[in-house]
Amino acid sequence: MKNMYQDVLIGIFLLALFGNITIFISSMKISSEIHTFEQKTFTLKQENIQLEKEMADSESFVHTKEYKDKWGFHSATKPIYVGELQYALNKK
Numbered sequence: 001m002k003n004m005y006q007d008v009l010i011g012i013f014l015l016a017l018f019g020n021i022t023i024f025i026s027s028m029k030i031s032s033e034i035h036t037f038e039q040k041t042f043t044l045k046q047e048n049i050q051l052e053k054e055m056a057d058s059e060s061f062v063h064t065k066e067y068k069d070k071w072g073f074h075s076a077t078k079p080i081y082v083g084e085l086q087y088a089l090n091k092k
Contacts, residue, residue, distance in 0.1 A: 057063075
């Protein structure tokens, strides 16, 4: 009777040992995949930051001066004030 309990306990121990080894190996594989995804995420984050900088740079007022000179806008337009009723009354 003791021999049977001892054999069952050894079987349970070996089964638990095999299960732990299997779980450890699968967790190592998953860990390497997570590391790969983190590297890809970091690379995408850096590219996103670079694209955001380029987009902000293209929309900034720094480039408006270049465009103004390039397209020949040198004088400002004269503003139309509400006090000049000739436009509202259509008088010339």
